[in-house]
Amino acid sequence: MPPGTDKDHCVVGVDFGGTKILAGVFGEKYECVGRARVSTKADRGVDEVIGRIARCVRESVDECDLNLKEIKAVGIGAPGAVDSESGHVIFAPNLDWNDVPLKNELEKQLDVPVFLENDCNVCTLGVYQIELKAKPRDVVGIFLGTGIGGGLIVEGNLYSGFNRTAGEIGHMVLEVGGPKCACGNKGCFEALASRTAIFRRIKQAVKEGQKTILTEMLGPELEDLRSGDLRKAIKRGDKFVEHVIEEAAEYTGIAVANVINVFNPEVIAIGGGLMEQLEDEMLAIIVETAMDYAMPGTAKGIEIIATKLGDDAGITGAAVLARRHVQ
Numbered sequence: 001m002p003p004g005t006d007k008d009h010c011v012v013g014v015d016f017g018g019t020k021i022l023a024g025v026f027g028e029k030y031e032c033v034g035r036a037r038v039s040t041k042a043d044r045g046v047d048e049v050i051g052r053i054a055r056c057v058r059e060s061v062d063e064c065d066l067n068l069k070e071i072k073a074v075g076i077g078a079p080g081a082v083d084s085e086s087g088h089v090i091f092a093p094n095l096d097w098n099d100v101p102l103k104n105e106l107e108k109q110l111d112v113p114v115f116l117e118n119d120c121n122v123c124t125l126g127v128y129q130i131e132l133k134a135k136p137r138d139v140v141g142i143f144l145g146t147g148i149g150g151g152l153i154v155e156g157n158l159y160s161g162f163n164r165t166a167g168e169i170g171h172m173v174l175e176v177g178g179p180k181c182a183c184g185n186k187g188c189f190e191a192l193a194s195r196t197a198i199f200r201r202i203k204q205a206v207k208e209g210q211k212t213i214l215t216e217m218l219g220p221e222l223e224d225l226r227s228g229d230l231r232k233a234i235k236r237g238d239k240f241v242e243h244v245i246e247e248a249a250e251y252t253g254i255a256v257a258n259v260i261n262v263f264n265p266e267v268i269a270i271g272g273g274l275m276e277q278l279e280d281e282m283l284a285i286i287v288e289t290a291m292d293y294a295m296p297g298t299a300k301g302i303e304i305i306a307t308k309l310g311d312d313a314g315i316t317g318a319a320v321l322a323r324r325h326v327q
């Protein structure tokens with residue numbers, strides 16, 4: 001453990017995703033002093049996955065020569081609809097989970113208080129606490145990745161809504177009759193601008209004969225396509241990929257304008273794997289489109305920024321969640 005870290009204040013933040021679980025031990029100033037990673041293996045069932053989360057927490061704690069008794073609390077961000085009061089994951093389609101009492105099960109295994117939230121809420125909390133030094137009152141986080149999620153901070157606290165599911169920005173409908181979304185609807189923001197939607201568009205166009213540098217880079221099936229490949233293709237002058245990314249950025253800008261009109265936050269922070277790779281290509285278009293579409297006068301002074309927390313947003317935000325509950 002680094003000198004200066006007070007072990008009386010350590011909490012663990014867990015980023016629980018469909019493919020991997022990350023855990024980080026954080027000291028008082030949110031310095032990460034130990035971390036661990038395991039794969040989720042959702043196909044092995046609920047009990048196995050919960051056991052793997054507990055193992056990941058134990059490994060991260062062991063990594064910095066602490067033991068669980070010294071940990072004040074564990075915060076965890078889970079993918080899907082979460083009831084943070086009961087600590088149940090209500091519905092997580094990527095994991096095939098329905099109504100799982102995750103908080104109670106983990107508390108049984110770890111004997112440490114556990115606090116649960118939706119993953120994008122947790123990331124928004126992390127951005128708010130760590131990145132936004134001016135502590136604006138109202139903040140919206142939007143995360144562009146495999147799907148699109150969001151989180152709302154009102155007066156410095158997470159806003160969860162009547163059924164505690166607020167912040168589903170990815171399922172705002174932007175194109176009536178548009179492409180089908182994983183939620184069953186059509187034309188959701190997520191079905192138009194997530195990494196999944198972008199990859200689907202590119203692969204479909206290639207099938208229909210579209211020329212792109214991506215097939216030179218990855219072969220005709222574009223098998224291992226990643227967000228970083230899109231950036232490389234654009235840098236090499238691929239106009240088709242540039243156009244697809246511009247469109248995704250425009251949809252994101254329209255979503256941001258809707259958020260500004262409805263919610264009028266001081267800051268809108270955009271993150272996620274897609275944004276991390278393509279900030280240079282997307283952010284300016286997002287801002288310009290948002291300003292075009294927001295009602296005149298409503299966007300004045302609002303900051304639209306890219307978050308810098310990257311892959312650590314999940315564990316950091318979960319640590320913030322844990323600390324907020326024990327302080």
Ligand SMILES: [Zn+2]
Nearest residue numbers: 171181183188
């Ligand atoms: Zn949807």
